[in-house]
Amino acid sequence: MTPRFSVRVPASSANLGPAFDAVAIALARHVEVSAVGEPASETHPAVRAFRSVGGRGPIAVAATFPGGRGLGYSGDARVAGLLAAHAQQGRSVWEARAEVLHEATALEGHADNAAASLHGGVVAVAN
Numbered sequence: 001m002t003p004r005f006s007v008r009v010p011a012s013s014a015n016l017g018p019a020f021d022a023v024a025i026a027l028a029r030h031v032e033v034s035a036v037g038e039p040a041s042e043t044h045p046a047v048r049a050f051r052s053v054g055g056r057g058p059i060a061v062a063a064t065f066p067g068g069r070g071l072g073y074s075g076d077a078r079v080a081g082l083l084a085a086h087a088q089q090g091r092s093v094w095e096a097r098a099e100v101l102h103e104a105t106a107l108e109g110h111a112d113n114a115a116a117s118l119h120g121g122v123v124a125v126a127n
Contacts, residue, residue, distance in 0.1 A: 005087040007032035009080045011065050012072035012116035023124050024072070024116035030063040031073070031117075033080040035088070036060060047109055049081030054068045055088055075113030078104045083118075 009031055014024035033046050037060025040047050046061045049119035059081070067073035082103050093100075097118060104114035111125040 004035050005084055006032060006036070007080050007083040007087055008032040009076055009083065009117040010120060011063075011076050012113040014072060014116070016110035020108050021112050022126065023122065024112040025122045026116045026120045027049070027071060029063070029071060031061065031063045031076045031080045033077075033084040033086075034060050037062070044077065045107075046074045046077040046081035046084070049078040050085045051105060052084045052107065053082055055081070055085030057088075059084055072117065073114030075104060077106045078107050079114050079117040094112075 003109060010026040011029035011031065012024050012026050014021055015124040016023050035057065039058035040057055044061055047059060050059055052093060061077065063073065065071050079100060080098045083096065094122065101111065103113040108114055115123040115125050
């Protein structure tokens with residue numbers, strides 16, 4: 001039996017003036033990945049991230065905001081997918097968070113949106 005899980009992470013914005021790609025903020029919108037619901041396409045960034053660390057089976061992805069609007073959708077979705085895979089493997093967010101930030105940064109190419117989605121609040125990153 002596949003374990004049931006649901007992971008919810010905040011949207012983020014890293015388009016903060018001169019701190020572009022260095023400072024990001026978590027927002028009051030979210031992306032949720034779960035083991036229950038309509039399966040997302042294998043090309044979805046959350047599914048690709050989920051698979052990249054050994055996630056098995058279908059996952060559903062829902063967001064309270066549209067992609068492509070400056071809310072860090074790809075980074076947020078990747079963090080949610082990575083956390084979902086770790087949850088499926090029995091790891092807590094606390095245990096997986098450093099690894100997830102590293103994995104999300106590798107997939108995304110920069111850490112700003114991923115760090116805000118993972119840690120919440122306002123974050124500053126250096127690549």
